[in-house]
Amino acid sequence: MTVRKNQADLTADEKRRFVGAVLALKRDGRYDEFVRTHNGFIMSDTDTGERTGHRSPSFLPWHRRFLLDFERALQSVDPSVALPYWDWSTDRTVRASLWAPDFLGGTGRASDGRVTDGPFAAATGDWPISVRVDGRTFLRRSLGAGVRELPTRAEVESVLSMTAYDAMPYNSASDGFRNHLEGWRGVNLHNRVHVWVGGQMGTGVSPNDPVFWLHHAYVDKLWARWQRGHPDAGYVPAGGTPDVVDLNETMKPWNDVRPADLLDHTRFYTFDTLDR
Amino acid sequence: MPELTRRRALTTAAGLTTAAGLTTAAPAAALAAPAARAAEHHHGAPEPFDEVYKGRRIQGRPSDGGGAHHEHGGGYAVFVDGVELHVMRNADGTWISVVSHYAPVPTPRAAARAAVDELRGATLLPFPAN
Numbered sequence A: 001m002t003v004r005k006n007q008a009d010l011t012a013d014e015k016r017r018f019v020g021a022v023l024a025l026k027r028d029g030r031y032d033e034f035v036r037t038h039n040g041f042i043m044s045d046t047d048t049g050e051r052t053g054h055r056s057p058s059f060l061p062w063h064r065r066f067l068l069d070f071e072r073a074l075q076s077v078d079p080s081v082a083l084p085y086w087d088w089s090t091d092r093t094v095r096a097s098l099w100a101p102d103f104l105g106g107t108g109r110a111s112d113g114r115v116t117d118g119p120f121a122a123a124t125g126d127w128p129i130s131v132r133v134d135g136r137t138f139l140r141r142s143l144g145a146g147v148r149e150l151p152t153r154a155e156v157e158s159v160l161s162m163t164a165y166d167a168m169p170y171n172s173a174s175d176g177f178r179n180h181l182e183g184w185r186g187v188n189l190h191n192r193v194h195v196w197v198g199g200q201m202g203t204g205v206s207p208n209d210p211v212f213w214l215h216h217a218y219v220d221k222l223w224a225r226w227q228r229g230h231p232d233a234g235y236v237p238a239g240g241t242p243d244v245v246d247l248n249e250t251m252k253p254w255n256d257v258r259p260a261d262l263l264d265h266t267r268f269y270t271f272d273t274l275d276r
Numbered sequence B: 001m002p003e004l005t006r007r008r009a010l011t012t013a014a015g016l017t018t019a020a021g022l023t024t025a026a027p028a029a030a031l032a033a034p035a036a037r038a039a040e041h042h043h044g045a046p047e048p049f050d051e052v053y054k055g056r057r058i059q060g061r062p063s064d065g066g067g068a069h070h071e072h073g074g075g076y077a078v079f080v081d082g083v084e085l086h087v088m089r090n091a092d093g094t095w096i097s098v099v100s101h102y103a104p105v106p107t108p109r110a111a112a113r114a115a116v117d118e119l120r121g122a123t124l125l126p127f128p129a130n
Helices: A012-027 A030-044 A057-078 A153-160 A177-182 A192-197 A211-229 B002-019 B027-041 B067-071 B110-119
Strands: A002-004 A269-272 B049-053 B055-061 B078-081 B084-087 B086-087 B096-097 B100-105
Touching: A002 A192, A012 A030, A012 A057, A012 A211, A030 A057, A057 A211, A153 A177, A153 A211, A177 A192, A177 A211, A192 A211, A192 B100, B049 B110, B078 B086, B078 B110, B084 B110, B086 B110, B096 B110, B100 B110
Parallel strands: A002 A269
Antiparallel strands: B049 B055, B055 B078, B078 B084, B086 B096, B096 B100
């Protein structure tokens, strides 16, 4: 069984294997297909129309399945690899080991945002940005520039305390746990982290930065923690909602998996701990 | 031209706030979002715009929703140096673009300016990407 660990607790060997598997997917072209898929959904999910990957109840199960696909691809390269998660409410500075040269590398240089160290720096030749929205082909970051602070533990807990999974109109205007975790309303958790990292992470092609997966693995863990805290609440809507994926409707692009199939993460993986 | 009125109001507000010795960023943001909602909520599309911002031409105009624009059905098109920038309107009237997707701003012009800031001189590629 796959166990997803806090990135801060990974051994040197675990970091090396994760990076190696990511680079292998990049080389064989599978990585960029994930970027392309994500951008397609980012551009087509709208508040007033069909919405599946973002700004909708299925934001959480959609990304759970998307991460499962990516993790399985990594494991096809190295079966020992699991997706680590980044608890940005704890490891909240540019000095976190996450950003060291033996893992993801650090922030971008001031002139053009280019990441200059670590395995994903353009100078390695191993990380061309191919699926992109502008002419720049190098990984960029501006850690802490777009917004100064990552969410705090208290802000996370305030969102975890919300009792309703989601609410009408099931989009970026909704009250409830999902939209507050996604960040379109309230203290802003998930969206704010994308902005804090900057560079490609602030764009529709955000999976170009490998931290995308560690960010979403933590968002996914927060869903699991919310479920444990609210055992009587569940995914909504339950049926008959235009443009929105109901509990038992299948999701694009897979068309063979429903939110109902993804509610219990322990069918697929466990976490090192759900206590924090 | 509600856009000009709003801008003038913002400039004035920022100046007053500065004179009062407070920071300008928070009040400007607080004013801007409701103003945008008020101006744009009742139908439709915001006003067109056409300006040079940081050396680049940014344009915005209502669109018919046809062509490449069907990705989001937004009814409004934004261009940077003639290349269309994918923009989207949120339910609360705020806007995002594909190069600044997780940070809503009050108007499509603000989204275009944010895109120019983010691009730092780089060429925008036509969407859908590649």
